[in-house]
Amino acid sequence: MMNNTKAFYLIVILFLMTDLQAQENQMVQLPEPQRTGGMPLFEALDSRQSIRSYSNRELSRQDLSNLLWAAFGINREDGRRTAPSARNWQQFDIYVIMAEGWYLYDPQDHSLVRKGDDDLREYAGTQDFTATAPVNLIFVSDHSRITGNVSREKKEFNSATDVGFISQNVYLFCASEGLATVVRGLVDREKLHQVLKLSPDQHVILGQSVGYPAD
Numbered sequence: 532m533m534n535n536t537k538a539f540y541l542i543v544i545l546f547l548m549t550d551l552q553a554q555e556n557q558m559v560q561l562p563e564p565q566r567t568g569g570m571p572l573f574e575a576l577d578s579r580q581s582i583r584s585y586s587n588r589e590l591s592r593q594d595l596s597n598l599l600w601a602a603f604g605i606n607r608e609d610g611r612r613t614a615p616s617a618r619n620w621q622q623f624d625i626y627v628i629m630a631e632g633w634y635l636y637d638p639q640d641h642s643l644v645r646k647g648d649d650d651l652r653e654y655a656g657t658q659d660f661t662a663t664a665p666v667n668l669i670f671v672s673d674h675s676r677i678t679g680n681v682s683r684e685k686k687e688f689n690s691a692t693d694v695g696f697i698s699q700n701v702y703l704f705c706a707s708e709g710l711a712t713v714v715r716g717l718v719d720r721e722k723l724h725q726v727l728k729l730s731p732d733q734h735v736i737l738g739q740s741v742g743y744p745a746d
């Protein structure tokens with residue numbers, strides 16, 4: 532039989548573990564995205580470009596909200612999104628890596644789910660600037676959402692095509708808002724898979740850095 536002291540410590544440990552897990556999955560509500568305004572489309576197309584040096588200035592919560600909604604938010608009542616996806620599989624998740632922690636974007640609640648406190652920016656890409664860019668988005672394709680009799684080759688093809696639309700949404704949003712961005716294939720996918728604690732069905736496809744341009 533367990534004595535009272537042992538039972539007490541066991542309860543305390545269980546309580547602390549549950550509390551830690553709760554903090555890990557804490558929901559951070561984003562402000563409503565501003566779904567109107569911005570630069571006229573042709574001006575945004577005219578300004579779209581890759582920029583690789585960033586100021587230290589953080590994005591505001593509103594910037595982050597607008598950025599994620601533009602990237603792959605829900606824009607219709609039936610749950611469809613700002614970017615198309617083959618057969619509407621919506622297989623992409625966006626992980627958000629910042630100095631103060633890393634998050635998973637939840638488009639349903641338009642919130643961020645806090646996944647950890649560590650600054651993972653050094654793992655967000657193999658180029659130096661990722662370690663200092665205020666925001667690094669990581670586009671992760673979840674093959675378990677690609678349902679039906681679909682070959683691995685087809686799943687990979689659809690992931691490679693669908694990510695382009697999300698990335699271009701980010702490019703156009705950044706052009707419109709005067710933000711700097713670059714999409715990146717230069718990522719250590721294995722390392723990111725490990726530090727983001729992804730499942731075997733989840734595949735890191737591309738990263739994209741976002742911030743204000745360096746002064």
Ligand SMILES: Cc1cc2nc3c(=O)[nH]c(=O)nc-3n(C[C@H](O)[C@H](O)[C@H](O)COP(=O)(O)O)c2cc1C
Binds near residue numbers: 579580582583713715
């Ligand atoms: C699939 C893809 C992967 C890319 N990977 C990187 C990368 O790892 N690092 C980088 O600095 N730029 C990367 N780029 C950005 C390109 O270098 C850039 O788009 C190109 O030089 C043209 O410049 P622009 O975007 O300003 O028109 C990538 C672009 C695409 C479409």
